[in-house]
Structures are given as structure tokens and as C-alpha cells.
Amino acid sequence: MNTEWFIVLSALLFATGAMGILIRRSPMVILLCLELMLNAGNLALVAFSRMVGNGQGQVFAVIVMVVAACEVVVGLGLIVAIFRRRIPLNVDDLRELRG
Amino acid sequence: MEEVLFFVSALGALGGALGVIAMRNPFYSVLALIVHLFSLASLFLLLTSAFVAAAQVVVYAGAVMVLYVFVVAYVGGGGESAWEPIPFQRLLAPLLGIALFVELSVAVLSSSLLALGTDGPDVRAGFGDPAAIGRLLLEKFLLPFEAASILLLIAAVGAIVLASNRRDGERDTPDEPSPNREEGVSLSP
Numbered sequence: 206m207n208t209e210w211f212i213v214l215s216a217l218l219f220a221t222g223a224m225g226i227l228i229r230r231s232p233m234v235i236l237l238c239l240e241l242m243l244n245a246g247n248l249a250l251v252a253f254s255r256m257v258g259n260g261q262g263q264v265f266a267v268i269v270m271v272v273a274a275c276e277v278v279v280g281l282g283l284i285v286a287i288f289r290r291r292i293p294l295n296v297d298d299l300r301e302l303r304g
Numbered sequence: 305m306e307e308v309l310f311f312v313s314a315l316g317a318l319g320g321a322l323g324v325i326a327m328r329n330p331f332y333s334v335l336a337l338i339v340h341l342f343s344l345a346s347l348f349l350l351l352t353s354a355f356v357a358a359a360q361v362v363v364y365a366g367a368v369m370v371l372y373v374f375v376v377a378y379v380g381g382g383g384e385s386a387w388e389p390i391p392f393q394r395l396l397a398p399l400l401g402i403a404l405f406v407e408l409s410v411a412v413l414s415s416s417l418l419a420l421g422t423d424g425p426d427v428r429a430g431f432g433d434p435a436a437i438g439r440l441l442l443e444k445f446l447l448p449f450e451a452a453s454i455l456l457l458i459a460a461v462g463a464i465v466l467a468s469n470r471r472d473g474e475r476d477t478p479d480e481p482s483p484n485r486e487e488g489v490s491l492s493p
Contacts, residue, residue: 206310206350209413209420214314214347216408218321224401225325228394233330233376237337240368241321244344247356254432255351256417258425263353263432264440264448270363271452275459277368281375282466288379 211252219245230295232287236280243273310350316343334372341365353432 222241229235247266254262287294320340327333341364348357413420430436441449 206306206423207421208424210310210314211347211351212412212420213409214317216405216412218317219408220401220405221318221321221325223404224397225321227397227400228325231330233372233379234324234333237324237330237333237372240337240364241324241340244341244364247360248344248347251348251351251353251356254353255427256419256422256424258427258431260353260432260436260440261444263356263437264445266353266356267359267437267441268445268448268452270359271456274363274368275455277371278459278463279466281371282463284375284379285467294379 208252208256212249215245215249215252218242218248230297232280232284232294232296232299235296236277236284239276239280240273243269243276306350309346313343313346313350316340317347330376331373334369334376337372338365338369341369351432352427355432355434355437358434 219242222238222245225238225241226235229238247269250262250266250269254260254266284294287299292298317340320336320338320343323336324333324340327336341360345357345360345365348354348360
């Protein structure tokens with residue numbers, strides 16, 4: 206398969222994730238859409254790594270996975286903390302960073 | 305054969321992504337994301353990067369998604385309000401998404417990268433297997449590797465601090481679950 210196909214698919218998945226972030230209100234689903242965008246970036250990194258024939262792009266992809274895992278852990282911790290304080294889980298209600 | 309596998313995986317990845325943003329219940333969104341991640345892993349296998357595919361399945365579809373499922377089960381679904389602070393947001397967002405896709409595609413495809421239309425060079429047999437990635441991580445990318453491990457440690461500590469009950473004792477009864485919880489999250493072995 207040509208590298209083009211993978212890159213176009215990656216762009217499509219990235220746009221889907223961005224669209225989800227714009228549409229959805231629940232912080233949990235917004236985190237999931239962030240995962241979609243990070244994975245689209247991973248796909249592009251691995252595709253370019255294959256195109257060049259060099260394994261270094263795959264190391265980038267692994268590091269991106271680590272960063273994504275950290276982001277998920279902190280984000281879900283925030284969601285649990287918000288839920289404990291009985292604030293509605295809706296990004297429109299969470300516009301102000303007041304306690 | 306390769307084309308068939310690519311299109312099946314691409315359809316799975318795209319369907320999973322659309323499922324994530326279309327499902328009303330966050331639990332189904334998580335399940336759709338698992339489909340998406342498995343499809344992406346098979347795409348990584350097509351690109352001869354076995355280690356990244358395995359890490360994708362084990363780390364993402366295994367560990368991270370289990371974390372999501374636990375939090376969704378704890379927090380619960382919860383419907384989204386129909387109130388829109390920005391008018392026409394639900395109409396505007398798909399247009400912006402399509403615009404982003406077209407822009408990214410034009411930017412990549414009209415670039416002067418000649419190798420984009422090829423399959424890439426023939427690689428030797430060990431390309432992308434754990435031995436090659438491990439050698440790269442421990443020789444050339446040692447500093448990013450250590451930085452990633454520190455980042456993971458900080459994230460774990462931060463999650464414990466965020467999710468522990470200690471700070472928000474203003475609304476809960478103060479002497480309810482704190483002693484057990486503080487013991488449960490202590491970091492010392």
C-alpha cells in the first residue's frame with residue numbers, strides 16, 4: 206500500500222477526533238476524542254517511519270503512547286475529583302475554574 | 305490481500321472513531337474506541353511495526369481502556385444538555401472537521417515528498433520488532449526514555465493526589481472514609 210493512503214486515513218481520523226471535541230459536552234468523551242487525535246498522529250508517525258525505512262519514527266509513536274497514558278490518568282483523576290464535588294460533568298458548566 | 309486488509313482495517317478504524325463521537329452513552333463510546341484501537345493495531349502490523357502494534361493492544365486496549373471503563377462505571381453516563389452556548393455548534397462542527405481534513409490532505413499530498421507514492425524501501429526482517437525498538441530506546445533515545453518514565457511517575461502521583469478524598473472535606477463529612485483511603489494509597493512498599 207502507498208504511504209499516501211495511510212496519511213489520508215490519519216488526516217481523516219484526526220479530523221473526526223477534532224469534530225468530536227467540538228460537538229460533545231461530556232469531559233469523558235472529550236478525553237476519548239483526544240485519544241483519537243493522538244492515535245491519528247501515531248498512525249502518521251508509523252507510516253512515515255515505514256516510508257523512510259527507519260525505525261526511529263516508531264520510537265516517537267511509543268513515546269506518544271506514554272504521553273497519552275499520562276494524559277488519560279490525570280484527566281480521569283480530574284473527572285473523578287469533579288464528580289466527588291457534585292459539579293455536573295459538562296464542559297459548559299465547567300467554564301470557570303472556581304472551586 | 306494487502307489492499308483488502310488495509311480497507312477492512314481502515315473501515316474499522318473510521319467506524320470506531322465515528323462511534324466514539326456519535327454514541328450517547330459514554331460506555332458505548334469506550335467500546336467503539338476499543339474497536340478503533342484494534343483496527344489501528346492491524347494497520348500498524350501492515351506497516352511492519354510489530355512492537356507498536358503489540359503495545360497498542362496491550363497498553364491501550366488493555367490497560368487504558370480498563371481505566372476508562374472503571375471511571376465510566378463510577379461516574380455514570382449522564383445525558384448531555386441540549387443547551388448550546390454557541391449557536392449552530394452542532395452544524396458548524398462537522399463543517400470545520402471537513403475543512404480540517406481537506407486542509408491536512410492538501411498540505412500532505414501537495415508536498416514535494418516523492419516517496420509518498422511508494423511503499424517505502426524494502427526493509428530487513430527485524431524492522432520494527434521489539435529488539436530493534438529496544439536498541440533504539442536504550443542507545444539513541446535514552447534521555448527521552450528516562451523522561452517518559454519520570455513523566456509516568458509524576459502522572460501516577462498526580463492522579464492519586466487528584467482522586468484522593470483529602471482535599472475536598474468541605475462538603476463531605478470529615479471523618480468518614482479518610483483513614484482507610486490514606487492507607488490504601490500510600491506509596492511505600
